[in-house]
Amino acid sequence: EKQNGDVLQKSFKEMISTLPKKSCWGLPEDQYQYQSFWFSPPFLQGALSAQQQFQAQPTDIILCSFPRTGTAWLKSLTFATITRTSYNDSTTPLLSKMPHDVVPYIEFDHAQISINRHLGIPLLATHLPYSFLPRSIIDSGCKLIYICRDPKDTFVSLYHFIARHCNSRNTQPIQLDEAFELFYEGISSYGPYWDHVLGYWKASLERPDKLMFLKYEDLVEDTVLYLKKTAEFMGYPFSSEEQQQGVPENIVKMCSFDNLSGLEVNKTGRHREGKGNVETENNIFFRKGKVGDWKNYLTTEMAQRLDQRTLQQLSSSGLSL
Numbered sequence: 001e002k003q004n005g006d007v008l009q010k011s012f013k014e015m016i017s018t019l020p021k022k023s024c025w026g027l028p029e030d031q032y033q034y035q036s037f038w039f040s041p042p043f044l045q046g047a048l049s050a051q052q053q054f055q056a057q058p059t060d061i062i063l064c065s066f067p068r069t070g071t072a073w074l075k076s077l078t079f080a081t082i083t084r085t086s087y088n089d090s091t092t093p094l095l096s097k098m099p100h101d102v103v104p105y106i107e108f109d110h111a112q113i114s115i116n117r118h119l120g121i122p123l124l125a126t127h128l129p130y131s132f133l134p135r136s137i138i139d140s141g142c143k144l145i146y147i148c149r150d151p152k153d154t155f156v157s158l159y160h161f162i163a164r165h166c167n168s169r170n171t172q173p174i175q176l177d178e179a180f181e182l183f184y185e186g187i188s189s190y191g192p193y194w195d196h197v198l199g200y201w202k203a204s205l206e207r208p209d210k211l212m213f214l215k216y217e218d219l220v221e222d223t224v225l226y227l228k229k230t231a232e233f234m235g236y237p238f239s240s241e242e243q244q245q246g247v248p249e250n251i252v253k254m255c256s257f258d259n260l261s262g263l264e265v266n267k268t269g270r271h272r273e274g275k276g277n278v279e280t281e282n283n284i285f286f287r288k289g290k291v292g293d294w295k296n297y298l299t300t301e302m303a304q305r306l307d308q309r310t311l312q313q314l315s316s317s318g319l320s321l
């Protein structure tokens with residue numbers, strides 16, 4: 001079996017080496033374009049592996065997102081909701097593990113066949129575009145939750161994330177305006193951003209019972225309301241007694257930016273330790289957690305250009321960002 005796995009991985013590597021590639025964002029490895037999306041090689045390899053081998057379960061709930069749109073927050077909120085009867089505020093694994101370590105990524109941590117779920121919790125995550133999802137996810141009828149964010153804030157968050165990543169590897173980060181042009185052209189890991197969003201948006205219109213579509217800004221505006229909606233969608237609704245006891249509010253407080261970013265594990269811990277280029281410090285995932293931080297980094301002209309691009313890309317979809 002291991003031998004078959006190795007042969008498969010080798011054939012993926014060979015296929016990837018034939019794809020169009022680009023050295024960009026100051027990253028140590030090239031980005032590869034496959035079926036009109038851009039990928040870092042380890043994640044594309046994981047995606048191909050998952051497409052062939054990942055076995056979704058009907059009870060799975062898959063958290064889907066473009067990078068830097070609120071994935072870790074969504075992971076913590078959904079994890080805390082699903083596990084609320086097994087753990088309390090002082091025993092939850094969120095106190096000692098960072099959100100990405102309680103909800104694994106399909107294309108990185110879970111690409112091989114496995115029907116076991118981490119901690120027995122049916123939550124998984126992915127940054128893959130909708131059209132890349134393993135067939136078994138659609139066929140199993142499991143539920144998906146997608147979170148998206150204003151592309152201006154997504155870009156600013158991504159720029160800082162990659163700059164931090166480069167600094168910790170002593171490579172030169174690129175200038176913000178250069179990164180902006182790349183993002184604008186759709187060249188960033190899992191990009192183009194708009195195609196990513198649109199794939200899930202269209203699927204959510206076709207299968208609203210299976211795919212819930214969230215916006216980071218709405219979640220910031222009324223976290224309790226959207227947490228309740230999410231809990232209901234997942235099949236773990238808060239009872240009226242729980243609501244009277246303030247259970248949703250407690251979860252929101254525990255998963256707030258201030259609380260999570262202040263935990264020792266998220267200040268000093270490391271993610272994917274020993275896994276080479278993909279290893280990072282946990283605190284890189286917690287920057288400001290604000291809506292509209294783009295105003296501090298983008299010129300008016302840049303903001304207008306990106307807004308124009310968004311309008312044009314989303315036109316006639318019924319979605320606004």
Ligand code: A3P
Pocket residue numbers: 065066067068069070071072073153156157158160255256257258260285286287288289290293
């Ligand atoms: P900023 O860089 O704008 O601060 P992802 O988890 O998809 O990588 O998204 C990262 C973004 O979510 C970062 O945005 C990060 O600070 C923010 N974030 C992380 N935890 C959060 C939380 N608990 N509440 C709100 N935002 C959070």
